[in-house]
Amino acid sequence: MRVQEKNIKGFSILELLVVLSIVAIISAVSYPSFSSWNKERETRSSAERIKALYKNINSQVQRGMYAYVQVLVEEELVESEDKQLLMITSKGMKMNTLMSKVNDGEDAWNKTVSTRCNITDADYWDESGNTTSRPEVSFLKFENITVNFNNNVGAVCFSTDGTWYSGAGQFSSESGGETSVDSVFFICSRSSDVSVCEVSETDGKPSKDHDILFAISWARFGNITLEKWSKSKDDWILQ
Numbered sequence: 001m002r003v004q005e006k007n008i009k010g011f012s013i014l015e016l017l018v019v020l021s022i023v024a025i026i027s028a029v030s031y032p033s034f035s036s037w038n039k040e041r042e043t044r045s046s047a048e049r050i051k052a053l054y055k056n057i058n059s060q061v062q063r064g065m066y067a068y069v070q071v072l073v074e075e076e077l078v079e080s081e082d083k084q085l086l087m088i089t090s091k092g093m094k095m096n097t098l099m100s101k102v103n104d105g106e107d108a109w110n111k112t113v114s115t116r117c118n119i120t121d122a123d124y125w126d127e128s129g130n131t132t133s134r135p136e137v138s139f140l141k142f143e144n145i146t147v148n149f150n151n152n153v154g155a156v157c158f159s160t161d162g163t164w165y166s167g168a169g170q171f172s173s174e175s176g177g178e179t180s181v182d183s184v185f186f187i188c189s190r191s192s193d194v195s196v197c198e199v200s201e202t203d204g205k206p207s208k209d210h211d212i213l214f215a216i217s218w219a220r221f222g223n224i225t226l227e228k229w230s231k232s233k234d235d236w237i238l239q
Contacts (some may be wrong), residue, residue, distance in 0.1 A: 047214040056220035057090040066092035091125040117157035146190040163219040184217040
């Protein structure tokens with residue numbers, strides 16, 4: 001008995017082109033939304049990791065692991081890698097080191113508030129997140145995230161009771177002969193059009209239309225907060 005041959009036929013060139021065209025159209029329509037979602041996810045994740053770094057190093061002060069700590073924020077062009085990088089480092093100073101500095105009149109500690117929160121001397125801190133694997137200190141590096149200052153450095157330093165709260169670089173301001181600590185910086189997505197987060201110093205609102213913008217702020221005793229700018233509400237929303 002002969003079995004009737006099945007009439008098997010594949011796609012024609014025209015049908016294949018139609019399918020590919022539909023896929024291309026769907027991809028083109030959905031890509032901007034996916035790209036925007038991916039940027040927001042990456043920026044949010046980075047902001048949350050930075051907030052966690054702040055909270056972790058402050059918890060080490062409260063536990064007594066360190067007597068004095070620093071968070072260092074650096075925006076730097078690494079020419080060897082042809083990349084603009086954002087680097088966040090936490091550092092710790094133990095009690096015996098702190099006491100030796102306080103009691104040494106010649107130490108940089110006793111000169112000015114800004115030199116107390118030292119950003120130039122690599123040997124100033126007992127432990128630093130970029131040179132040790134200890135969990136008490138941390139180091140973060142980002143390629144696609146930027147802040148509100150370019151190719152510069154800012155640092156804030158905390159102690160248990162707030163006595164030696166201080167800042168340096170971008171986080172230190174002078175007015176009327178007095179030095180104050182700036183308590184916020186801004187985080188946004190880096191792109192070919194955005195190399196720095198532009199935020200007004202007058203009202204704290206973005207002076208450029210950033211799609212995604214976060215703010216990390218702190219107080220003398222820690223109290224780290226994370227906020228996101230809402231275009232619809234024209235205000236900062238606590239996260």
